[in-house]
Amino acid sequence: MAKEIYSTYPMVKYLRKEALPTALCPGCGGGTVLNAFANAVDGLKLDPKDLVVVSGIGCSAWIASPYFLADTLHTTHGRAIAFATGVKVGLPDKKVVVISGDGDLASIGGNHLIHAARRNIDITVILVNNFIYGMTGGQVAPTTPFGAKTTTSPYRNIEHPLNISETVAAAGASYVARWTTAHVYQLIESIKKAIQVKGFSLVEVVSQCPVQFGRRNKMKEPAEMLRWFLKNSVPVSKAKNMSPEELEGKFVIGEFVNRQRPEFTEELNKLIDEVQEQFGLKEV
Amino acid sequence: MMYMKSAYEIRDKYLRKDMLPTIFCPGCGIGSVLQFTLRAIDDLGLNQDEIVWVSGIGCSSRVPGFVNFDGLHTTHGRALAFATGIKLTNPDLKIIAFMGDGDAAAIGGNHFIHAIRRNLDVTVILINNFTYGMTGGQVAPTALKGLRGTTAPYGQFENPFDIAGLAVAAGANYVARWSVFNYLQGINSIKKALSKEGFTLVEFLSPCPISFGRRNRMKTAPELLRWYQKITVPLAKAKKMPPEELEGKIVIGEFADRDRPGLVREYEAYKKRAKKMMGWEE
Amino acid sequence: MMQIRLAGIGGQGVVLAGVILGEAAAIEGLNVLQTQDYSSASRGGHSIADVIISKEPIYDVMVTRADVLVALHQLGYDTVKDELREDGLLIIDTDLVKPDREYVGAPFTRIAEETTGLALTVNMVALGYLVAKTGVVKKESVEEAIRRRVPKGTEEINIKAFMAGYEEGLK
Amino acid sequence: MRYPFPVGKSDFIQGDEAIARAAILAGCRFYAGYPITPASEIFEAMALYMPLVDGVSIQMEDEIASIAAIIGASWAGAKAMTATSGPGFSLMMENLGYAIMTETPIVVVDVQRGGPSTGQPTLAAQGDIMQAIWGTHGDHMLIVLSPSTVQEAFDFTIRAFNLAEKYRTPVVLLTDAEIAHMRERVYIPSPEEIELVERKLPASEEEAKLPFGDPHGDGVPPMPIFGRGYRTYVTGLTHDERGRPRTVDAEVHEKLITRIFRKILDHKDEIISYEEFMLDDADVAIVSTGIVSRSAIRAVKILRERGVKAGMVKINTIWPFDFDYIEQLAERVGKIYVPEMNLGQLYHLVKEGANGKAEVELIAKIGGEVHTPMEIVERVVG
Amino acid sequence: MIIRGDEPEQLRLLRKLYKPGNYFMQGNEAVAYGALFAGCRFYAGYPITPSSEIAETMARELPKLGGYYLQMEDEIGSIAAMVGASWTGFKVMTATAGPGFSLMQENLGYAVMTETPLVLVDVQRSGPSTGQATKGAQGDFFQARWGTHGDHPIVAVSPISGQDAFWETIRAFNIAEKLRTPVVVLFDGVLAHTRELIKIPDVDEVEITYRKLPQNEEEAKLPFGDPHGDGVPPMPLFGHGYFTHVTGSTHKENGLRDVYTPEVHDRLVRRLHRKIEQNRHVYEKYEEHFTDDAEILVVSWGVTARPALGAVLKAREEGIKAGLFVPKTVHPFPGERMRELGKKARVILVPEMNLGQMILEVQRYVNDDVILRGVNKIGGVPLTVEEILREIRGVA
Known part of the structure; x- marks a missing residue:
């Protein structure tokens, strides 16, 4: 049965069949993200041999690890971007993509996220934001909406969520966009753009976790969560004219920045060239 | 005209005499910022015994050793995480985190943005000197392009952090940046910061002639101050400038001044809510 | 074997003087080991440079008992004076150090200012004096070491300071 | 004092839950943590209980911050705890050393799972024994306890707090995924049945001035906690008895470190079980x-x-x-x-x-x- | 870089840049030059006393060789970036001191688990915690062995002088490459800042090792298998189209995660241990002086080995039958040799x-009729010949 589905799914060529089925729960947004990523790769006609996918720890880290058929580096919690930095410097001609979750990339790994954005290293980060630590049992995340219930904020969350896209844009990324799993086509297009942009690119995907998040917040069904996303999504252009109070609890979607800034590995290699020149080390 | 206490009066009142002299080099800006901070405390009439100074590792982080307050000199980059424990356990204490740029924005960058997100009630006085002074002048993530350090002997090629900008994006209640020669604005900003709840940040561009200046053809503090004058742009003016012109400049001024409830107040409400939900309290 | 200790405060170039002395010994093919000790303060704290020079292999990785102590500042002197051998040689900047034992020396900082106009060449003056007094290395080796170790463009001024100290030491 | 769970009677609970309840009864009023299998249930229980007993439970951005926060809380006077598993324990190593050096009473629970690295998150192991002893850098001494049943998980947690307070030291409670998730009958005593030890506070101005001295000869200095006007300075640098950094003085270092060893080794008979x-x-x-x-x-x-x-x-x-x-x-x-x-x-x-x-x-x-x-x-x- | 076949170009650059001869340099610089000669072309680090000169030397020299120096946001990021770069084929290194080493423990375990070759230099300083930042120590001996969580093997070498640091760093790279494993260099703040005469050899005198690469598709499909029976799988580097999956979770020979099957974990972790245990010939190294007839055996390592040798030589002059045993690879400890020597000695210091x-390691291999005694000193000041000699005389 499962085998048949895989044989009719056009993106299956990008997957490690021996690793399927994935460990994601039914209704998880991770599948949508994996599908969107595969479609973006397909749309760009990227050879997976030119891809390295890096992830950290957590459900979203498992989206591509090991299911996406490329070189895949599944690392320690929070450190995926730092590992990816080494990979990118070592393989400047390859596309390096990090796919991981909000807790992984923005909580424990927040520092690597902002520093990679500052360096503007040519890595694409697909950050799956489901507001929760799914794998460990539904603990509060730095992205959990104010007032939401989790196992470690049983009396409702008192902290405000980190605006990941806004913070990464402020830190200096070349490309930043946010979509939800209810905006699949925009998401695919955004991932395509992000992969092509020279510099640090972030695509934040607001995604549903019906089991750990929805269940505790009166949205047991994935469809309910998708409806919630659609209802509360506000395009960037519109958000600009809204007050912070009006924006509380909304998902601002769209492209935050798309700009050209000096890229890290390019600058690094340029520097090496200059130094070799300066010391007369270039072969004549 | 307000009566200004002399530097000696301030020193006598607030410094640990047995710890002097400080470890700071001649021309270092940390002493000035410390003066500003102590003046702000004095002007506000804050109780010395209700303030805890917290710091990490680095030149700036040695400050809590020289002031006569409770002080926690912690590990590199982690001061704000330590502060979280102190503040939530004893909310009556006011916390001043005295940090350097490497400490707060390099190794401690994550604690920095998350403390801001939580709106932890703490005032961060941040010394930004573009370098790791104590370990010998390595380049810091705040260093502008082209600046030199012992680990960037051919000039920094990375993009710099705008710490104040990052703090605004992460949601801090009060954010200001000055250079050490803006002393009046600096003291006023610290006073404002100390008077607000939630996360407040005052960043100072501060000269490090020995580890930084020497390697960037600015051997003395006056040279560095002149350079600051050249590269800093007041916020009002910066708003009218196109991004290209602002390349290589640093904007100074007040960037955020808002009043989101602080973590302490939120947690107090949380405890009440918990008891209510459990039926322990009406 | 000769164990030499140079002591001053941060900013006096004590460590550089130690390095140059060590380099000079290295140039002569002697066994040499050089270490330093300083406080966390980049400037103003004590600063010590140790040099052990020997024809035999060196097994200790620190100065255990100094044969020669060169003190350029009272703080440096006070920090390490007890570790100078009783019959050891004490060399001081006579303007800046008030010793409590027998010594030789000269106003090194003053000589530096007078010779080069730069007080910070005091380390070279003291080094010259030390080399003249002890003969632990040849002055030519030190000149070569200075050329290798000081910032480009400052070689001559440093050698000038070194020679001034050397001459003073021969008196 | 009202407790959010039954006391003075037996209950059928998991090891993780037992640790949380013991901590509450031991007087722990500050918990900082970060989710990690198989220790998350301790955190979840603490999140549930803490606000009810006027304590704090906070989720930090990582494990480094968690242990940092509990050290801060301890200096502000609270009994404090965090719980984690191997990967998080590895991240805590630097600040565990800080707690040893600054003689800060804290309890760190490491619920061991299969390693190295991410290994087997849900399965039990005893692979962190040596890490608990040797994991942080430099010469150091601390206390490590290891329970074998859910009841012991409860009892040893109380003991961990008592030892931490008595000797002003971090105590590691080394349990494992099996005990963490196993349910057993556990007797939860009422507060009157529990003997608690509280840290020594300075009895005089003199004592308060020597936060790292040894006024009582037992190697354990009274702890002048923050906010009482003592103006204590605490540093992870080598410091003298008054807390002043003394980073180049060999004797000061030797004196400090040997006392930190001595205060535990001299009381070996009481600590060892x-x-x-x-x-x-x-x-x-x-x-x-x-x-x-x-x-x-x-x-x-x-x-x-x-x-x-x-x-x-x-x-x-x-x-x-x-x-x-x-x-x-x-x-x-x-x-x-x-x-x-x-x-x-x-x-x-x-x-x-x-x-x-x-x-x-x-x-x-x-x-x-x-x-x-x-x-x-x-x-x-x- | 070197591993990718541009060896002639690299040798040309090395020859052009570094003339053979004697140089007066710090131990830290010797480590850096050793790394450059060993083929290290990627360094990621974070400033920390007393290791910073290694970073500074690498920052200065690596670009000349076309290599990469990265200053990361912290030590955790540094070791992470190294692992990433190692999987692209680079020989990689970082240097740090105690506090940074503590922060690296989690990812050091990751490197062990994923069998990633890297070299980690710990310039030991006086601890615990921040301690005495500028002072040397040997307090991280067991942290190097046991610092990360879970069952793991580790190889650690420890140089006894600046010259030794040059060669031991090269050896560390060779072990790391040969056994596909992280190697710790336990250096210390004393030697790090000691300047000595150090002989830089001709590049041809330096023997360097490269990691095994897969010979065929079959081997590439088992990045964590054991096709050659030596416990060391060939490493299918990223970017070559192998589609390698690398994880720190328990994994099968093909790299895929299996965190529930006890046998898979048992097989993997036991092979990791076996790989190190059965290849002792690759890394086991020790130095002996007068051990043949030594009644008083001094066992020492790192910076202390040198004054220990001075003391043993003096003791011999005095007619005391003293000898010296110096493990250069300290983990795994050369236990068998220790056992043999322990049988002959009356007293071990x-x-x-x-x-x-280290005395605890020694204790495991000696019988109870031997008097075993530590000679310990902390506070940042190295032990002297005289101090050790006094102890030898005391038991003679």
Whole structure:
């Protein structure tokens, strides 16, 4: 049965069949993200041999690890971007993509996220934001909406969520966009753009976790969560004219920045060239 | 005209005499910022015994050793995480985190943005000197392009952090940046910061002639101050400038001044809510 | 074997003087080991440079008992004076150090200012004096070491300071 | 004082839950954590209980911040705890050293899982024994406890707080995924039944001025906590008795570090705890700790039935380790077996202790399952 | 870089840049030059006393060789970036001191688990915690062995002088490459900042090792298998189209995660241990002086080994039958040799700059009729010939 589905799914060529089925729960947004990523790769006609996918720890880290058929580096919690930095410097001609979750990339790994954005290293980060630590049992995340219930904020969350896209844009990324799993086509297009942009690119995907998040917040069904996303999504252009109070609890979607800034590995290699020149080390 | 206490009066009142002299080099800006901070405390009439100074590792982080307050000199980059424990356990204490740029924005960058997100009630006085002074002048993530350090002997090629900008994006209640020669604005900003709840940040561009200046053809503090004058742009003016012109400049001024409830107040409400939900309290 | 200790405060170039002395010994093919000790303060704290020079292999990785102590500042002197051998040689900047034992020396900082106009060449003056007094290395080796170790463009001024100290030491 | 769980009676709960309840009863009022399997249930229980007892439970951005926050809370006067598992424990190593150096009472629970690295998150192991002892840099001393049942998880947590407070030191409670998730009947005493130790506070201005001195001669200085006007300065740098950094003075360093060792080693007799079973006439001894001890006891009984004079020791305090006791044991028995869920860690300690006086053999098992009693029996009878 | 076949170009650059001869340099610089000669072309680090000169030298020299120096946001990021770069084929290194080493523990375990070759230099300083930042120590001996969580093997080498640091760093790279494993160099703050005469050899005198690469598709499909029976799988580097999956979770021979099957974990972790245990010939190294007839055996390591040798030589002059045993690879400990030597000695002295760490390793291999005694000193000041000699005389 499962085998048949895989044989009719056009993106299956990008997957490690021996690793399927994935460990994601039914209704998880991770599948949508994996599908969107595969479609973006397909749309760009990227050879997976030119891809390295890096992830950290957590459900979203498992989206591509090991299911996406490329070189895949599944690392320690929070450190995926730092590992990816080494990979990118070592393989400047390859596309390096990090796919991981909000807790992984923005909580424990927040520092690597902002520093990679500052360096503007040519890595694409697909950050799956489901507001929760799914794998460990539904603990509060730095992205959990104010007032939401989790196992470690049983009396409702008192902290405000980190605006990941806004913070990464402020830190200096070349490309930043946010979509939800209810905006699949925009998401695919955004991932395509992000992969092509020279510099640090972030695509934040607001995604549903019906089991750990929805269940505790009166949205047991994935469809309910998708409806919630659609209802509360506000395009960037519109958000600009809204007050912070009006924006509380909304998902601002769209492209935050798309700009050209000096890229890290390019600058690094340029520097090496200059130094070799300066010391007369270039072969004549 | 307000009566200004002399530097000696301030020193006598607030410094640990047995710890002097400080470890700071001649021309270092940390002493000035410390003066500003102590003046702000004095002007506000804050109780010395209700303030805890917290710091990490680095030149700036040695400050809590020289002031006569409770002080926690912690590990590199982690001061704000330590502060979280102190503040939530004893909310009556006011916390001043005295940090350097490497400490707060390099190794401690994550604690920095998350403390801001939580709106932890703490005032961060941040010394930004573009370098790791104590370990010998390595380049810091705040260093502008082209600046030199012992680990960037051919000039920094990375993009710099705008710490104040990052703090605004992460949601801090009060954010200001000055250079050490803006002393009046600096003291006023610290006073404002100390008077607000939630996360407040005052960043100072501060000269490090020995580890930084020497390697960037600015051997003395006056040279560095002149350079600051050249590269800093007041916020009002910066708003009218196109991004290209602002390349290589640093904007100074007040960037955020808002009043989101602080973590302490939120947690107090949380405890009440918990008891209510459990039926322990009406 | 000769164990030499140079002591001053941060900013006096004590460590550089130690390095140059060590380099000079290295140039002569002697066994040499050089270490330093300083406080966390980049400037103003004590600063010590140790040099052990020997024809035999060196097994200790620190100065255990100094044969020669060169003190350029009272703080440096006070920090390490007890570790100078009783019959050891004490060399001081006579303007800046008030010793409590027998010594030789000269106003090194003053000589530096007078010779080069730069007080910070005091380390070279003291080094010259030390080399003249002890003969632990040849002055030519030190000149070569200075050329290798000081910032480009400052070689001559440093050698000038070194020679001034050397001459003073021969008196 | 009202408790959010029944006290003075038995309950059927998981090891993680038992640790949380014990912490509340021990007076812990600050918890900072970060989600990690298999320790998350401790955090979840603390999140549920803490606000109700006017305590704080906060989720930090990572494990480094969690241990930092509890150290801060301890200096502000609270009993504080965090819980984690291997990967998080690795991240805590730097600040664990800070707590040792600044003599900050805290309790760190490490719920061991299969490692190295991410390994087997849901399965039990005893692979962090040596890490708990040696994981941070520099010469250091701390206390490590290891429970073998859910009841012990409860009891040892209270003991961990008491030892931490009494000796002004971090205490590591080394448990594992098996005990963490196992449910057993546990007697939860009422507060009157629990003997609690509180840290010494300065009795005078004089004492307050020496936060790292030794005014009572027991090596444990009173702790002048923040906010009481003592103006204490605390640093991870080498410091003198008053807390002033003294980073280049060898004697100051030696004095400080040897006192930190002494305050624990001089009270070894009180800190060290082990239990013997059927050892009186034994010529084969099994030495084990934690969850494996349960199989070891069964193994001893089976061995006795088969006529082998076996006995065992259950090590409750892993560090400081009683090398002398093991040496005496080695003199009494011909052979010591050390079953453990790793490839040899407690084994090394036992071997050092035995000092060549008895043969020491490791019975290693990894992969997540506890030794069966028969696996131990078969190794002993060959 | 070197591993990718541009060896002739690299040799040309090395020859052009570094003339053979004697140089007066710090131990830290010797480590850096050793790394450059060993083929290290990627360094990621974070400033920390007393290791910073290694970073500074690498920052200065690597670009000349076309290599990469990265200053990361912290030590955690540094070791992470190294692992990433190692999987692209680079020989990689970082240097740090105690506090940074503590922060690296989690990812050091990751490197062990994923069998990633890297070299980690820990310039030991006086601890715990921040301690005495500028002072040397030998207090991280057991942290190097046991610092990360879970069952793991580790290889650690420890140089005894600046010259030794040059060669031991090269050896560390060779072990790392040969056994596909992280190697720790336990250096210390004393030697790090000691300047000595150091002989830089001709590049041809330096033997360097490269990691095994897969010979065929079959081998590439088992990045964590054991096709050659030596416990060391070939490493299918990223970017070559192998589609390698690398994870720190328990994994099968093909790299895919299996965190529930006890046998898979058992097989993997036991092979990791076996790989190190059965290849002792690759890394085991020690130095002996007068051990043949030594009644008093001094066992020492790192910076303390040198004054220990001075003391043993003096003791011999005085007619005392003293000898010296110096493990250069300290983990795994050369236990068998220790056992043999322990049988002959009446007294064993273990001088080290800590409160007694390596002595516990020694204790495991000696019988109870030997008097075993530590000679310990902390506070940042190295042990002297005289101090060790006094102890030798005391038991003579």
